[in-house]
Amino acid sequence: MNAPDPNPAPSGLPAALGAYLMWGFLPLYLMLVVSVPAFEFVGWRIIWTVPLCLIIVGVRGQFPAIKAALSSAKAVGMLFLSAALIAINWLVYIWAIQEGQVYAASLGYYLNPLINVLLGTLFLGERLTRWQWLAVAIAASAVALLLAGAITTLWISLSLAMSFAFYGMVRKQVAVTALPGLTIESAILFVPASAIVISYAASPAGSAFGQDLYLSLAIMAGGVVTAVPLLLFAIAARRMPYSTLGFIQYLAPTIVFILGLTVFEQELQPVQLGSFILIWIAIAIFVGDLIARTRRAAAPQAV
Numbered sequence: 001m002n003a004p005d006p007n008p009a010p011s012g013l014p015a016a017l018g019a020y021l022m023w024g025f026l027p028l029y030l031m032l033v034v035s036v037p038a039f040e041f042v043g044w045r046i047i048w049t050v051p052l053c054l055i056i057v058g059v060r061g062q063f064p065a066i067k068a069a070l071s072s073a074k075a076v077g078m079l080f081l082s083a084a085l086i087a088i089n090w091l092v093y094i095w096a097i098q099e100g101q102v103y104a105a106s107l108g109y110y111l112n113p114l115i116n117v118l119l120g121t122l123f124l125g126e127r128l129t130r131w132q133w134l135a136v137a138i139a140a141s142a143v144a145l146l147l148a149g150a151i152t153t154l155w156i157s158l159s160l161a162m163s164f165a166f167y168g169m170v171r172k173q174v175a176v177t178a179l180p181g182l183t184i185e186s187a188i189l190f191v192p193a194s195a196i197v198i199s200y201a202a203s204p205a206g207s208a209f210g211q212d213l214y215l216s217l218a219i220m221a222g223g224v225v226t227a228v229p230l231l232l233f234a235i236a237a238r239r240m241p242y243s244t245l246g247f248i249q250y251l252a253p254t255i256v257f258i259l260g261l262t263v264f265e266q267e268l269q270p271v272q273l274g275s276f277i278l279i280w281i282a283i284a285i286f287v288g289d290l291i292a293r294t295r296r297a298a299a300p301q302a303v
Contacts, residue, residue: 012239016248019232022225024255027105028263029225030097032218036208038095041222043196044209045090046189048223053183056231062180069176069184076184078174083185085167092159102260103272104153107146108160109253110279114139114286115165123169131289135282142278149271178234182227241294247287 033041057063069075096105118136120126128136146154171181201207209216236245257276260266 012236012245013248015232016236016240016245017251019229019236020248020251021255022229022232024252025259026225027097027102027256027259029218029221030094033208033215033222034098035215036219037200038091038098040197040200040208041094041219042087042091043193043200044219045222045226046087046186046193047197048220049186049226050183050190050223052223052227053179053186056227057180057183060179062177065176065180066183069174069180075174075176078170079176079181079184080188082167082170082174082181083188085163085170086185087189089160089163089167092156092163096156096160100264100266101153101156102256102264102266103268103276104156105160106253106256106260107142107272107275107279108157109164109256110250110276110283111139111143111157111161112164113249114282115161116168117286119165119169124172129289129293131285135286135289138278138282138285142275142282145271145275145278150269150275178230178237179227182230247290250283250287 036044057066069079093105093108096102114136117126117128117132121128143154143158146157174181176184197207197209209219261268
């Protein structure tokens, strides 16, 4: 019998829970800055993310990773594309929460993992199991249901799911980890973000930043709520099986859904409820298949 390891590897679960809890409760933070136009807030979010990312990258000694990524023209080009995709994702999400479309935002991130596996099949040559195809088909039925009864908000869910799915697929093609990659993406977006906030400052209404101390501090916190959960996610991804991490990711849209029912007191239309039920069924099939395949892979092979 082997003696227990006196220095076991740290668990990634606390970091994973921290990341997805922060992402799940993000709508509460966004309500603090609801008076800031979504376009302007995205600009400030990028601006305040850059210095915080640089500080964390410096503390973690990850500047060589940034230098390596910037030395490749292909990597830089892919990061320009991923930066545009994440900016679109941020803009749509912030606008959706500000406009009270909390369920549409939640549904988008429920759809995202299923779209991820579909894109992997279409573009990366990956193969889906029969159960995964069934899950994707049921998710497609949920989208079709929204087409029939809630088409005005369907674009929000699909935009969030597709932009983040393509973002993830693009980032798979670049050999740079999460935080150095976000630092480069934020730096790429810094100039257009600065142009956006300057244009708002020059407008008759002026910029939201600087008019009120508490609002200004809330805007500055945008860098924290962007960089910190991603750092926690990167830590978790190194310390725990990706399949387990994939299961925990449903915590965030579930929290958003519950916030819609409780804090935001949004009416859940029958067609929306039907769509969520279909998505939950699809996710149950998807996760069940994932767990079964993980167990088979871990089982000792007969010789």
